[in-house]
Amino acid sequence: MANASAALDHADDPSIQDLLALRPWLKYDVVDGLLMDGVPLAAIARQAGTPTWVTSAAVLRGRCRALADALAATGLDAGIHYAVKANDGRAVLDLMRREGLGADVVSGGELRKALAAGMPAADVVYSGVGKSAAELRLALASEVGQINVESAEELAMIAAIASELGVTARIALRVNPDVDAETNDKISTGRARDKFGIAYQDAVALYRHAATLPHVQPVGLATHIGSQITGLAPFRAAFDRLSTLIVALRTEGLRVAVMDCGGGLGIPYRNEPVPTPAGLAAVIKGAFHNLDVRVAVEPGRWLVGPTSVLLASVILVKQTPATRFIVLDAAMNDLARPAMYDAWHGIVPVSAADAARPVFPATVVGPVCESSDTFARGRALPPLGQDAVVAILDAGAYGRVMSSTYNARPLAAEAWVDGGHWCLTRERQTIEALWDGERLPT
Structure with missing residues (x-):
């Protein structure tokens, strides 16, 4: 394989094993592959398709409570107002309300969404x-x-x-x-x-x-x-x-x-x-x-960032003399942070067999017609075949909320994992919905 012996651009990046060690809600099963709170992500990818956002309710609850406990331990009169801009999903806002959090909003739309989620207006900071x-x-x-x-x-x-x-x-x-x-x-x-x-x-x-x-x-x-x-x-x-x-x-x-x-x-x-x-x-x-x-x-980010992954499938692997490109069906219109901020996100295979293979440097990209549609450069990843599924980690903050339909790409589906079960919280947008509401000039 070309570049197999080349030095990684980021030799100090955490390994797949290191990434999961810090995220105990994610672990591999020999048969079912990567699990989130016991739910096989491969099963979600098969049934919901990709790209799909997957959120752990248990992780979100735990982080709400950890922050509340830390503030309570100070003895101060303290309150938490969740920054809705980080992730305004209805399921997320509903859980925040149930945990007793208020909302921090930055637009009329966010205010309406927080109120629709049942958050008391008195607990909203604008x-x-x-x-x-x-x-x-x-x-x-x-x-x-x-x-x-x-x-x-x-x-x-x-x-x-x-x-x-x-x-x-x-x-x-x-x-x-x-x-x-x-x-x-x-x-x-x-x-x-x-x-x-x-x-x-x-x-x-x-x-x-x-x-x-x-x-x-x-x-x-x-x-x-x-x-x-x-x-x-x-x-x-x-x-x-x-x-x-x-x-x-x-x-x-x-x-x-x-x-x-x-x-x-x-x-x-x-x-x-x-x-x-x-x-x-x-x-x-x-x-x-x-x-x-x-x-x-x-x-915002601290509460929701680690709670979600973005599942994506490999469209193809393109080998050039200089680089191995892994082309995913997710793109910068789904997760804009790498393109916008040069942000680093962990990327791990969903298959346990793939995760156990030797790693080689690869550039992970999406199909959008922009060179900035790049998730990682010089990333240590195993060989991945067509249709292999990967999970992009820590995608819960400024992920789905910043998504667009650039290149006429529908918004991704969203799934919710809780108590060993999962369900869809947003259907994948249809192609027809992309032009719904448009009118030809008269």
Whole structure:
């Protein structure tokens, strides 16, 4: 085989065995192949086809409870608002509601979906840098628990709409602490040059102004510095700056009851060391334990990322003098993260026999007509034949929710695994549905 003796581009990547060791809900059976919570993924692929998203309800429940327990152990008054943007599947939102989580939404659509899932409006935080007037009316009419204000201009919009509706807007100022989260540039949100939040030096004056507005009730502060953060130092720096602001506001006699700490806790896609919920909770306690505030977190990726895989089948293996290309039926329109962020996802065969074979470097790609439609380069994988099924790991966050129908590719099916059984939670989109709603010009 060409390239069999070539050095891998990423010789330090975790092996298939290493990846599964850190994900105990995934394990091989000699006959049935890769299991998720005891359910053969090969059986799901045969019956549902590929590509298909598969989510473990047990893993999701466990992560909700682990985070809640870590916060409870601090002794702080704390709440969790799930960041709906990470995965807005109805089954996911329903489970979150049953576990007692609220929602963090960033659009009118997400707000409507969270409310439709049964989440109480009082447990919804509305974030986002560009809320339209229509969206703000919806939020205020729905009586959401908190609106995180991103700018002086947005505060003026909220005040005017609240006056028009005759309601009181409960708001928190989202402060940009000018802290580098040391993550991918495209998902860093707490630096002065980023579009998010109110400049740190302007926060006290704007909070003071908000307190004078007749239909606005400032309840506290919020911050969010980025996503996939793999160290605690950026959180510590941001929270230290926010605690100083709380003291400054109270010195002026202003009420600060809530500190919304945002999200951003990373997960080990590549088995890299990442902070635990207990570690993050300790940092939050260190910053705010003596300030008598209700703290809140807005996790997304940490809760849902590891809960799902994307099943895909091999269309063909293309051998060139330089590279072995494994072409899958999943593509960048299904999972955009590798193309958008150069993100790393584990890829493992579903067949136990395939997983036991020697590995060789391969480039894993999809069929979309873009060179960026690449899931991995120089990845150590065994020989895979046509129709072999692979699982792309840690695909629960920013996977199905960012999917598109580019190249006229229908949205993938979705399956739910719980208690040793599985069911479809979304049928595969039909080809005809791609043009449903289109009309020819008259």
